[in-house]
Amino acid sequence: MxxxxxLRIIIVLILLLIASYFFYIYPREIYEEYNGIYYKLGxxxxxxxxxxxxxxxxxxxxxxxxxxxxxxxxxxxxxxKSLILQSKDGIGIIRYFDKDTQDYVTYxxxxxxxxxxxxxxxxxxxxxxxxxGSWSSGDGYMISAPASNREExxxxxxxxxxxxxxxxxxxxx
Numbered sequence: 001m002x003x004x005x006x007l008r009i010i011i012v013l014i015l016l017l018i019a020s021y022f023f024y025i026y027p028r029e030i031y032e033e034y035n036g037i038y039y040k041l042g043x044x045x046x047x048x049x050x051x052x053x054x055x056x057x058x059x060x061x062x063x064x065x066x067x068x069x070x071x072x073x074x075x076x077x078x079x080x081k082s083l084i085l086q087s088k089d090g091i092g093i094i095r096y097f098d099k100d101t102q103d104y105v106t107y108x109x110x111x112x113x114x115x116x117x118x119x120x121x122x123x124x125x126x127x128x129x130x131x132x133g134s135w136s137s138g139d140g141y142m143i144s145a146p147a148s149n150r151e152e153x154x155x156x157x158x159x160x161x162x163x164x165x166x167x168x169x170x171x172x173x
Contacts, residue, residue: 036145037153
């Protein structure tokens with residue numbers, strides 16, 4: 001092969017890598033609004049419609065998942081300076097800046113295959129001291145979107161949390 005052809009191939013490969021970076025990895029602005037359901041596990045009478053808004057930047061990484069930075073609005077609750085580092089298996093811890101404590105706080109865990117298509121959130125409970133504590137598959141609070149009723153929300157949660165719940169042979173209801 002001629003030296004000239006090898007140089008052309010190298011240049012094309014470099015240009016493809018640069019284009020791939022901007023297409024896949026480069027942070028993209030995101031504004032998504034979903035209609036979802038806020039509900040409590042183990043209590044079929046508790047479910048409320050909720051609007052969920054994501055406003056910020058979404059960044060994919062090669063083989064490592066995605067990163068969201070921005071504002072996450074869950075109904076009337078606004079989580080500013082939110083950070084979700086989602087692993088390649090679709091699980092991400094939701095952290096946000098709490099103005100009252102001037103510290104970053106964990107809100108819960110997000111499960112999603114693609115955040116623009118839908119997700120479910122397991123919300124950490126709040127203990128007697130006002131601190132976020134734990135979550136239980138028996139009586140924990142959840143948000144699933146998009147969903148128009150509790151049954152759709154549960155179906156989405158079970159689908160997205162299948163790998164996590166399967167470890168313990170649990171089905172949410």
